[in-house]
Amino acid sequence: MQKLKMIFNGVMMDAEKPVITVDNRSFRYGDGCFETMKAVKRKIIHANEHFERFFKSLELLQFDKPNYLNAAYLSEHITKLLEQNKHQQTARIRLTLFRGNGGLYDAENHFPNYCIQTWNLNIANNDLNENGLVIDVYKDARKVCDAFSHLKSNNYLPYVMAALWAKKNHLNDALLLNPFDKIADATIANIFIVKDGIIKTPAITEGGVNGVMKNYLLQCMRKENMPVEECSIAVEDVLQAQEVFLTNSVYGIKWVKQCGNSNYILQASALLHKQFIQPLWH
Secondary structure, eight states: OOOOEEEETTEEEETTSOOOOTTBHHHHHOOEEEEEEEEETTEETTHHHHHHHHHHHHHHTTOOOOTTOSHHHHHHHHHHHHHHTTOOSEEEEEEEEEOOBBOSSOBSOOOOEEEEEEEEOOGGGGSOOSSOEEEEEEEEEEOOOSTTTTSOBSOOHHHHHHHHHHHHTTOSEEEEEOTTSBEEEESSSEEEEEETTEEEEEOGGGSOOOOHHHHHHHHHHHHTTOOEEEEOOBHHHHHHOSEEEEEETTTEEEEEEEETTEEOOOSHHHHHIIIIIGGGGO
């Protein structure tokens, strides 16, 4: 069986090799962020948008960016790793950024350490799920609404606990709430609902992650003059919706067939997948 490689700060090495100590601030405090991307035939889907979000996060988290660390540099290293790991068709990429060692008030430095990993994806991942997901609302954690809530932070505890709860309850995913009992997002995805003929998704001010696939679909739908809104969404709105689907950069769209006791149709999800998602994978 092939041993996977990773790239740590520009150096390719065995994926199992440790790269941090117990004094690492990301390990201690979740001090960093990450980016999840998809490659098809070694082409990074929405590369510009992912790198733009990554470098905005780097700046917001007050890292000192060296001049060589740019989109072209990272893209070149990701391509090399995909080739090394023989991930030629469909692959998932994780780019993790973290600060080095130190206590809460005395970081040794603010250099942006980074790690690139890749994994093979089943080509069936490109298809719309016809069976539909079963989800519910997780109420034991809240996503805050602040200047950092839209980041894919290494401090992922609310999503971790929601995912554990979902698995324990035999669910495919869980929705998280903000402090105002409105929907923020799901554990690994953004949420869209179709209600009263309008496609709705939580606004970025609601505490959810600023999803690349979410923004791509919003742009596509507005270009086609489809009725779409970024707004506040209550749990009751989800339960009363005609249709619900989740989006992220790896699978595009996942149709939800059930949330709690509510069941949903499959209509807009299939249309959007065929019109906007499928072309990305080819």
